[in-house]
Amino acid sequence: MSTETLPAPAGSMPAAKKSIANSAFARMAKYTAVRVLTMAVTVTIGVYLTILIANMGGYVDTIMRNEIRDGTTQAILANPNFRNLTPEAKQELIQKKIAAEEARLGLDQPFAIRSMRYLVNGLTLNLGRALHMTSDHGSKEVRLILLERLPATLLMTGTSSLILFFGSIVIALSLSRNYGNWIDKVVIALSPTSSVPPWFYGIFFILIFAAILKVLPFGGLVDSPPPTNSFDYGLSVLKHLILPVVSVIISSVFLSIYNWRTFFLIFSSEDYVEVAKAKGLPPRDVERRYILRPTLPTIITNFALLVITLWTGFTITETVFVWPGLGITLFRAIGAYDTPVIVGSTIIYAYLLAITVFLLDIFYALVDPRVKIGSGSS
Amino acid sequence: MNAFKNTIRGLFQYPSAVLGITVVLVLLGIAAYALITIPYSEAVRLWRGGEDVWYQNPRYAAPAWFNKFSKVKKPVSFRVNTADGSMTKTVTPASDDIASEEIAYSFDYTYDTPPQEMNLYFTTKFDTKLPFASIIWHTPDGREIKIANMAVDRKTTYRFSQDPRLQKSLKTDQVMSALFMDPNSETPKIVKGTYQLEIIGATFESGSDIDVEFVFHGDLYGLAGTDKYRRDLFLPLLYGTPIALAFGLVAALGTALLTMVIAAIGTWYGGWVDELIQRITEVNLVLPFLGILIMVGTFYSRSIWLMLGITIALGIFGGAIKTYRAIFLQSKEASYIEAARAYGASSSRIIFKYLIPRMVPLLIPTLVSSVPGYVFLEASLAVLGLGDPILPTWGKVINDAFADGALYQGRYYWVLEPAVLLMFTGLGFAMLGFALDRIYNPRLRDM
Numbered sequence: 001m002s003t004e005t006l007p008a009p010a011g012s013m014p015a016a017k018k019s020i021a022n023s024a025f026a027r028m029a030k031y032t033a034v035r036v037l038t039m040a041v042t043v044t045i046g047v048y049l050t051i052l053i054a055n056m057g058g059y060v061d062t063i064m065r066n067e068i069r070d071g072t073t074q075a076i077l078a079n080p081n082f083r084n085l086t087p088e089a090k091q092e093l094i095q096k097k098i099a100a101e102e103a104r105l106g107l108d109q110p111f112a113i114r115s116m117r118y119l120v121n122g123l124t125l126n127l128g129r130a131l132h133m134t135s136d137h138g139s140k141e142v143r144l145i146l147l148e149r150l151p152a153t154l155l156m157t158g159t160s161s162l163i164l165f166f167g168s169i170v171i172a173l174s175l176s177r178n179y180g181n182w183i184d185k186v187v188i189a190l191s192p193t194s195s196v197p198p199w200f201y202g203i204f205f206i207l208i209f210a211a212i213l214k215v216l217p218f219g220g221l222v223d224s225p226p227p228t229n230s231f232d233y234g235l236s237v238l239k240h241l242i243l244p245v246v247s248v249i250i251s252s253v254f255l256s257i258y259n260w261r262t263f264f265l266i267f268s269s270e271d272y273v274e275v276a277k278a279k280g281l282p283p284r285d286v287e288r289r290y291i292l293r294p295t296l297p298t299i300i301t302n303f304a305l306l307v308i309t310l311w312t313g314f315t316i317t318e319t320v321f322v323w324p325g326l327g328i329t330l331f332r333a334i335g336a337y338d339t340p341v342i343v344g345s346t347i348i349y350a351y352l353l354a355i356t357v358f359l360l361d362i363f364y365a366l367v368d369p370r371v372k373i374g375s376g377s378s
Numbered sequence: 379m380n381a382f383k384n385t386i387r388g389l390f391q392y393p394s395a396v397l398g399i400t401v402v403l404v405l406l407g408i409a410a411y412a413l414i415t416i417p418y419s420e421a422v423r424l425w426r427g428g429e430d431v432w433y434q435n436p437r438y439a440a441p442a443w444f445n446k447f448s449k450v451k452k453p454v455s456f457r458v459n460t461a462d463g464s465m466t467k468t469v470t471p472a473s474d475d476i477a478s479e480e481i482a483y484s485f486d487y488t489y490d491t492p493p494q495e496m497n498l499y500f501t502t503k504f505d506t507k508l509p510f511a512s513i514i515w516h517t518p519d520g521r522e523i524k525i526a527n528m529a530v531d532r533k534t535t536y537r538f539s540q541d542p543r544l545q546k547s548l549k550t551d552q553v554m555s556a557l558f559m560d561p562n563s564e565t566p567k568i569v570k571g572t573y574q575l576e577i578i579g580a581t582f583e584s585g586s587d588i589d590v591e592f593v594f595h596g597d598l599y600g601l602a603g604t605d606k607y608r609r610d611l612f613l614p615l616l617y618g619t620p621i622a623l624a625f626g627l628v629a630a631l632g633t634a635l636l637t638m639v640i641a642a643i644g645t646w647y648g649g650w651v652d653e654l655i656q657r658i659t660e661v662n663l664v665l666p667f668l669g670i671l672i673m674v675g676t677f678y679s680r681s682i683w684l685m686l687g688i689t690i691a692l693g694i695f696g697g698a699i700k701t702y703r704a705i706f707l708q709s710k711e712a713s714y715i716e717a718a719r720a721y722g723a724s725s726s727r728i729i730f731k732y733l734i735p736r737m738v739p740l741l742i743p744t745l746v747s748s749v750p751g752y753v754f755l756e757a758s759l760a761v762l763g764l765g766d767p768i769l770p771t772w773g774k775v776i777n778d779a780f781a782d783g784a785l786y787q788g789r790y791y792w793v794l795e796p797a798v799l800l801m802f803t804g805l806g807f808a809m810l811g812f813a814l815d816r817i818y819n820p821r822l823r824d825m
Contacts, residue, residue: 038660046664054673189394192808195750196801197758203776203785203797211785218786305697312668316758320780330669334676334763342676346669353664 028365035361043354047122047347051115054343061114063128063340064107070129072097127344132336133329142344146326150348152221153325157314159241160248161307167249168256169299173287175257176264187257194255199316202247206320209243216243219322244321248313252306260299267291297368304360311353381739388817395813401806409620421617425609425770432608436494436595440791441603445489453489453596460589461501467589479579479588487518488570492554494595498536498577501589507582514578515557518571523548523557530579530588603791605775606782614770615795621682621771622753622803629686629752633693634745640694641702642733645710646725655699662695668758675764682766685759689752698744702737709736739818747811750804757800772796 055061076082076094085093102108121127127142135145175184209216217223222236267273273290277283318327326345333341389395416424424431434457442454458465460481471477502509513525513536525544526536538544539553548556560569579588602611644655674688709715710733718728759765760773761780779785779792 039664042661042664045661049661049665050670050673053670054677056678192394192398192805192812195747195754195804195808197754199758199761200754200797200800203793206785207790207793211788211790308663312666313758315668315672316761319762330672331762334672337676339676342669342673346666346673349666349669350664353666357663 031365032362035358035365039354039358043350044119044123046350046354048115048119050343050346050350051118051122054339054346055111055115055118061107063343064118065102066131066340067129068098068101068107072101122347125347127347128340130333130341131338133333133338133341142340145341146329146344146348149324149326149329152323153314153318153327155237156241156244156248156318156323156325157307157310160245161310163245164249164253164256164306165303168253168260169292172257172260172264173292175261176268176291177283177287179261179265184261187254187261190254191258193250194252196251197313197316198244198248198251198310199313199320201250202244202317202320205243205247216240219243219320221324240321240323244317244323247321248310248317251313252310256302256306259302260295263295263298264291267295293367297364300360300364300367304357304364307356307360308353311349311356385814385817389810389813392813392816394809398806398808398810398813401802402810405619405623405803405806408616409623412616413620416613416617421613421770422768424613425617426768427609428607432604432610433497433499434591434593435599435604435608435610436597437604437606437608438789438792439494439595439597439599439604440789441601441795442598443601444598444791450491451489452491452598453487453493453594455493455594455596455599456485457591457593458483459591461591465590465592469587475582475584477581477586479577479581481577481579481588481590482574483592484572484574485594486571487558487568487573489596490568491597492558492568494597495554496538496557496595497593498538499591499593500530500534500536501591502530502532502534502581502587504532504581504583504586507586509579509581509586509588511577511579511588514576516574516576517557517569518573519560519569602795605778605792611775611792611795614772614775615799617770618772618775618796618799621769622756622800625682625686625756626749626753626803626807629689629693629755630745630748632690633696634698634741634748636690636694637696637698638702638734638737638741639729641699642706642729642737644699645703645706646729646733652703655695659695659697659699662692663697665692667692671759672762672764675759680764680767682756682769682771685756685764685766689755705737705740706733709733743811743815743818745811746807746814749807749811753803753807754800757796772800 073094076090076097082090082093107114125143127146129140130142130145133145134140135148137144137148139145171187175187178184206218210218217240219240221240222233223240227233227236268291270290273286276286276290314325315327315330317323318325319331322328326348330342330345332338333345389399412421436455439455440452445451445454460467465481465483468480469477470480498513500511508529508531510528511530512527515523515525517523524547525538526541528534528536538557539551541553544553545551550556555566558568558573560567575592577588577590581587600610600612602615604610640655644652670692671685671688675685678684715728715732718732723731756765756771757773757776760771760777763777763781765771765774765777773796775796776793779789782789782792784790784792
């Protein structure tokens, strides 16, 4: 990106160019490393806080104990060496083993030490075993239950975020070009609609397109039974994706466009833009180089905050659309009172948020020249 | 005061702001009305009430005004009672002990479908000898159907559809259809006209008496309809208003004010205080807000006030802190702050008397615009099944409707009523906040 937008005079001073590129790379690497480190610390604190909240009522302890009990009982029942024991003797053996295991895992230690162990477990996604829920493959590992659901969530969040981001920028730019026309006025008038969350539009869309018009499915990921060939399968997923994605987009698009268009307008009245226009540069160039470029970092920051809010909203959007992602798993876990899954989901969400923030940070660094030039690193 | 007047005058230049103010004022009015007419404890009692509180209502009844827009007219529910005089009762004494009581109720039936159910609730007074009652049904085409003859105990409920003897004599288990439809017609057709329910009672002791409540369960009920548990949806729709407003306003106000104070303190003292606040904000950014609310709701308590507290606590260190900080950093250098320092004002005096008041105009639009988010948050929690278990809220209604598959079964009113109210609230505050933003940020005014 740097070579395209900040062209150095071709042929002249190749050595200097190389060193600039090198140092830009080094700065990027350093910036990334610093961000990774900060994020790691942030996530650690976040997960620790999650564990603290969850364990105020002793719930993480319960998760651990259940896991120990399940594991030991199964191990002893399955062990052929103990087959000849009477049930009472077996029970006694199980109890003894459980006590030993609890001592080994430090459940008899004070909370401050125990919580550190939980922290390590949480950070390594060692989330324990679910009480009632199982993954599609029948595993009770919370990690597997949740990771299995991740692709569906990423599909929905990714699609809607990307459309939202690029769609808003393109529309906002074109509106800032001819502001005051009727489309512009409509967008301004509609921007308060962004106070309504996606799941809410979802209800209305389901009502209109699924219940009344019967053109789109009520919810779910694919038709049931799922189509066998992969093209039909993809088409079916796409059909199911329309309503949730449209709900997410509708719920934030007008405000985003309005905010960004205003931002572009403010920047397009800057002196250097006027100069560029006076020089007779084509409007596209003016827009790309003199308006979009300096505003992009701020826009990305705004977008990051938007995506973070969206993450929260997806839980309910997925529930409303019966979209088999993380959100609905969390919803079902609440219904089934499956504490390990609830704590696990919260930790996974913390990770997802951190990754989102991190990616946007990196993207920010790519478009913000100050990071590369080095005047204002991190 | 002058600034306030200017703001109001400015607001009237925006039609959307006028609309927003109207919505907000209407909502405040409804909230006040709800709190005055229904005390908190009464609302909770009604909402938690079962069959004993709501037996008079049909299940799944759409609002009565549906008939205005529908071609097929559906029966509207009603109830009448001899105790309050809405059903006539004439007592004719025959001797010292014996008396006959004639109870009758006539009503026009002009609907196109039979009702859900009809019930009679007898309340009688006697010492040893049970009163006796015969129930007769007169149709508009002159038929007279004997419904039942029975001795009535102190509390007796007679359900038309569930009487096997009546089913036998009508030769169908569709009692309601048999009572309201023309038996001679080829196609099933409702006989429209005046029906009469007649109950002839006999009492055998002096002081003995019969009272009857006739409950007619149609397909439509009241202004808002009913849900699965026969509850009148008007109650949660009405009482949900003050709860939604309280949650939204308190959360918005609490978060905005505390954020501002913390941002001011951070920028004023700078150094490690500022650094700490910045770091907390960063950690807070990756804390899954809803996840934590869900954990608290599942593990500890679903009380709406606890949720409110946590919402505020987690909201304080939100993204807004950075915006405020940037502005405070500028105003910290302003000359009036320098002047305050020069006369020896303490830090707290500068923060609370000079830094923060200057920011209030900026705070107002943000505050108003953030109300819908919190109103919807409460609804979202309820939809996830983490709503306050005892309070009637809009979100709770949506949750009940979803749990019962209302959208799949075509009971749209059940979802749409609270949804529309939520939407109105959200849009009202958003439009107002939007206009306020334009007034307080002159840069936006002509864009």
